[in-house]
Amino acid sequence: MCGIAGLFIKDPNLQPQLGDLLSKMTSTLCGRGPDSAGFAVYGDGKDGKLKLVLAGPNKDFALEPVMHELARHLGADADVHMRHSHAVLSVDEGDVARARHWLAENAPEVNVVSQGERLEIFKEVGYPTDVAKSFGIAGMGGTHGISHTRMATESAVTTDGSHPFSTGADQCLVHNGSLSNHASLRRDLKRDGIEVRTQNDTEVAAAYLTKQMRDGKSLGKALESGLDDLDGFFTFVVGTENGFGVLRDPIACKPAVMAETDQYVAFASEFKSLTCLPGIEKAKVWEPKPATVYFWEHK
Structure with missing residues (x-):
C-alpha cells in the first residue's frame, strides 16, 4: 500500500x-x-564539498567507530556528523572515491544511502x-x-x-x-x-x-x-x-x-x-x- x-x-x-x-x-x-x-x-550545500549519508545494515549496527576510522583515513578535511543510526560524511569532491573504496575494503556492510551537494536521506525500520x-x-x-x-x-x-x-x-x-x-x-x-x-x-x-x-x-x-x-x-x-x-x-x-x-x-x-x-x-x-x-x- x-x-x-x-x-x-x-x-x-x-x-x-x-x-x-x-x-x-x-x-x-x-x-x-x-x-x-x-x-x-x-x-x-557547500562549494566543493559532497555529502555522503551512510548507514549500517540495521539500526543496532555500531556505525560511529567505523566513521571515526574512515575520517582518520581521509584526513582533516573530512567531517562526520552522526544522526541517529546514520552518519553524514562531508568531504572534498576528490575524496569521494577514496571514501567509497575504503568502505568497500573495510566495512562492506555499510551502505551509501545518498550522495550529493544538498541531498540527505534518512530511513529506518520502525x-x-x-x-x-x-x-x-x-x-x-x-x-x-x-x-x-x-x-x-x-x-x-x-x-x-x-x-x-x-x-x-x-x-x-x-x-x-x-x-x-x-x-x-x-x-x-x-x-x-x-x-x-x-x-x-x-x-x-x-x-x-x-x-x-x-x-x-x-x-x-x-x-x-x-x-x-x-x-x-x-x-x-x-x-x-x-x-x-x-x-x-x-x-x-x-x-x-x-x-x-x-x-x-x-x-x-x-x-x-x-x-x-x-x-x-x-x-x-x-x-x-x-x-x-x-x-x-x-x-
Whole structure:
C-alpha cells in the first residue's frame, strides 16, 4: 500500500519549516505503511564539498567507530556528523572515491544511502512517526523534500530496503506500487555498470532514471521514457538538486493528490496529509493525471 508525501517550497521564508511540515504530512500516512519510513531533504550545500549519508545494515549496527576510522583515513578535511543510526560524511569532491573504496575494503556492510551537494536521506525500520522523531526531521530546513511510509510487499523489512532510494548524485525516488519487469531491468542496468544493491523494485526504478539522465535526458524526458519501459502500476515522486517531479502510470490506480500555492507545491497519497500546510484552504488542489509528467524546478 505505502504512503508518499512531498513538498517543494517556492517561498524562501518557508524553507526553515520544510522538515516540520514534511514530518506532519507523513504522520497522517502511518496507517498506509507502518514497517519503515524514510525522508529525503534538500538542504544547504557547500562549494566543493559532497555529502555522503551512510548507514549500517540495521539500526543496532555500531556505525560511529567505523566513521571515526574512515575520517582518520581521509584526513582533516573530512567531517562526520552522526544522526541517529546514520552518519553524514562531508568531504572534498576528490575524496569521494577514496571514501567509497575504503568502505568497500573495510566495512562492506555499510551502505551509501545518498550522495550529493544538498541531498540527505534518512530511513529506518520502525513506525514512521518514530523514525521522523529519531532523526530530528522536524528541525531540518531546505528547499524541497520527499518522504515515504512503507508496507513491504516485494522485499524484506530492512534499513536498505526502505525508501527513498538514491542511485545518482542529488537524485532520489519514492514509489507506491509494483513493477513487474524489475528483474529484467536490473540485468540491463548491471550490464550498463549501474549497481542495484537491494531486491526492492523501487531501487531499480531509481537506477533506471539515473541511466536515462546519464544518457543526456532531462528528468522530465526520463520520466516520459519510463511510461514505455516500466511495466506495472506506480506513482513516482522524484527529487533532483533543484527539482521535484511526479508521475503516475497510465492506469493511475494508486491514490494521489496535489496542491499548489504561491508558497509551495505539495504531493500526498491522501488529502488529509495536506491539511497541515499553510494556506491550504486557498490552494489549487487536484489529482494528477495518468501518464503525465509534473515537474517544478528552482532556477
